[in-house]
Amino acid sequence: KSDNSNLKWLVTELGSDCLTVPDKDGNTAVHLAAQQQPVDSLQFIFEQTGVEMFRLKNNRGETPVDVVESDRCRTDRSAKRAWISSTRLEASRPPAGSSAPTAASAGAKKQLDSCSFTDWDFIRQDNKKQLIGRGGFVCKVYKALTDRNQTVAVKVLPLSGTGQSGKLQKAVEMEKRGVEILKRLSHPNIVQFFKCEQKSNGLYIFTELVSGHSLFELMQRLNFLHCQPQGAILHRDIKSSNAMLNNEGVIKLIDFGLAKEIVGTCGLSTGVDPKGTPYFLAPELFMGEDDSIPYSAKTDVWAFGCTVYELTAMQPPDANIQQFRIAVLRCAGREMPQIAD
Structure with missing residues (x-):
């Protein structure tokens, strides 16, 4: 495909080691991405395998960098060159005289290193x-x-x-x-x-050693927002795309553009339409009357529950339904879809 969605699917199904498995010509997914995928694919592979990706050689003795410089590179050549330069490739190359690892040995080496301590x-x-x-x-x-x-x-x-x-x-x-x-x-x-x-x-x-924070701790941060002494702060747009992981693995709740501060559990006068993403909205948000939509801490918790569903099912509840029909489903009292066994 012209994007890297299939590449990401493969890694999800098989793990990152599949990226370094050679075909009969010694080419790996890295070589093929260098040849005909966008530069985003090389970035994705780098995140999975690190600098080892630049050292893999096919049967011709070519590294992915060589492929980028060859006539076979069909897409994003200038962008790929710039990206390779920005990763300080030269600094990551092995010293002169050392042999580059083969595609078949890269995964094995990583596994061996991880288990070789004795004390x-x-x-x-x-x-x-x-x-x-x-x-x-x-x-x-x-x-x-x-x-x-x-x-x-x-x-x-x-x-x-x-x-x-x-x-x-x-x-x-x-x-x-x-x-x-x-x-x-x-x-x-x-x-x-x-x-x-x-x-x-x-x-x-x-x-x-996994640094960072768990989803449970994210839920506690939600509780922190809801228990502010000056009044509860509602996020009102909680979903997986608004929970970011930084480079140290710390979860950050972002995008407070729809956040509101309330006192008690009174409704918020926000017009006739609820704010947020329909798939993550609690049923009562579609039932507001007199321009008052009953946002509360519970509606944030509902959205968090939908986010957990999304992390499990890879899509939010009722994702196969058009957004404008979600209100009808919620107001009709239809049960939420169950997570598959």
Whole structure:
């Protein structure tokens, strides 16, 4: 296709490693994108694979950069050249004399590096192990540093001293099942599993350290807006496209263009039409009378629920219905669609 929607679908289905698998000519998705996809595709691939994408060689010994410079590059050549330059490609090239990794070995190398540490220790703060979370039962998650200078997360499940042997055994079985599943997965949007160690005093599970905030914490920020002492602040346009992730993985609620400050739960006089995106609007917003539409904290929470639905189903509730018909569906009391099993 002329855009990169199929490329993104492939990564969603198969993980980023599919981008470096060569065909019979040694060309990867990176080479083909350099040849006939827009520059956005190269940017997308770079976000998935990093500078390794520039070192992949086909059977002719060509890197994707070589393809951009060849007669086979059919789209966005000048834009691609500018983008490659801006990524400081020269600084990321291997030193002279070193061999470039082949397409087939790139994914394997990444996986090997992630599991090759042999020793580690807890990272301490104020002479205490740095606790970053708690799991089910008595699990605790700490920061750890490996002998390869990797900062990782380690979940610790003590194997004694809980006084609840039955629950402990069940918890251990559940964690081990989770480990077996994670071992098989490789995807940029799934936490990466490194290794599992069972010692006499506990089960230790190592994964990548995920910084940032969870959707639960985003919900708490929503509560923060609704509980301002001067009056509740309603966002009125909560949806996934208004929840941004910054480079450090922190969720930011954006676009307060429709936000309003209210006192109590009185309606807002906003004209006869509700503000926001129809698919995310609560039913009562289509039923306002006398130019007063009953916005409240509950309508923001409804929109947040629709956002969670959207994250699960990849589209908002009733996305197959034309927007102008959503009001009829909501006012008629039709049940919201259920998330598929």
